[in-house]
Amino acid sequence: MPRxxxxxxxxxxxxxxxxQAVANALPRLGVSDVASVRIGRRIEIEFTGEPDxxxxxxxxxxxxxxxxxxxxxxxxxxxxxTADARS
Amino acid sequence: MPRxxxxxxxxxxxxxxxxQAVANALPRLGVSDVASVRIGRRIEIEFTGEPDxxxxxxxxxxxxxxxxxxxxxxxxxxxxxTADARS
Numbered sequence: 001m002p003r004x005x006x007x008x009x010x011x012x013x014x015x016x017x018x019x020q021a022v023a024n025a026l027p028r029l030g031v032s033d034v035a036s037v038r039i040g041r042r043i044e045i046e047f048t049g050e051p052d053x054x055x056x057x058x059x060x061x062x063x064x065x066x067x068x069x070x071x072x073x074x075x076x077x078x079x080x081x082t083a084d085a086r087s
Numbered sequence: 088m089p090r091x092x093x094x095x096x097x098x099x100x101x102x103x104x105x106x107q108a109v110a111n112a113l114p115r116l117g118v119s120d121v122a123s124v125r126i127g128r129r130i131e132i133e134f135t136g137e138p139d140x141x142x143x144x145x146x147x148x149x150x151x152x153x154x155x156x157x158x159x160x161x162x163x164x165x166x167x168x169t170a171d172a173r174s
Contacts, residue, residue: 001122007129019130022150029149031142035088035133042094042129043106046122055118062116063109 003077004056008065009040090164091143096127
């Protein structure tokens with residue numbers, strides 16, 4: 001059954017200290033060509049029937065994202081990108 | 088400049104209490120057709136030059152994911168899915 005993927009990221013103008021911490025750690029790993037790192041959330045929603053993008057958008061808006069500081073996108077997962085496909 | 092997206096999700100056999108909490112809250116929103124919710128991380132890496140998938144894979148393995156309990160995938164972001172495009 002296809003899943004719906006909700007990607008939640010901080011808005012570009014909001015500071016991301018978690019991502020900055022990762023970016024600052026990279027030189028110690030010998031990585032010097034990274035300009036920035038932003039960390040957000042990825043949520044996979046599995047429906048009992050047909051995947052419902054509008055319903056997923058409603059869930060994201062009410063429960064998964066804080067619209068004041070975060071943007072989200074909702075889309076169908078491609079066949080090769082769900083957790084089951086990876087395992 | 089295109090970004091590299093790293094998606095980190097708990098392995099399917101690992102319990103996801105955060106996702107379960109969201110799934111359990113859905114009936115109170117009037118949503119009853121969701122079978123499961125899994126919550127992971129989405130990391131956007133911006134390189135100073137050409138995006139380097141192998142380098143990103145190395146960063147994910149060493150810094151972003153815990154390979155014991157998490158799977159990750161690394162890919163180039165499509166033009167319409169980065170934070171800048173959403174804003």
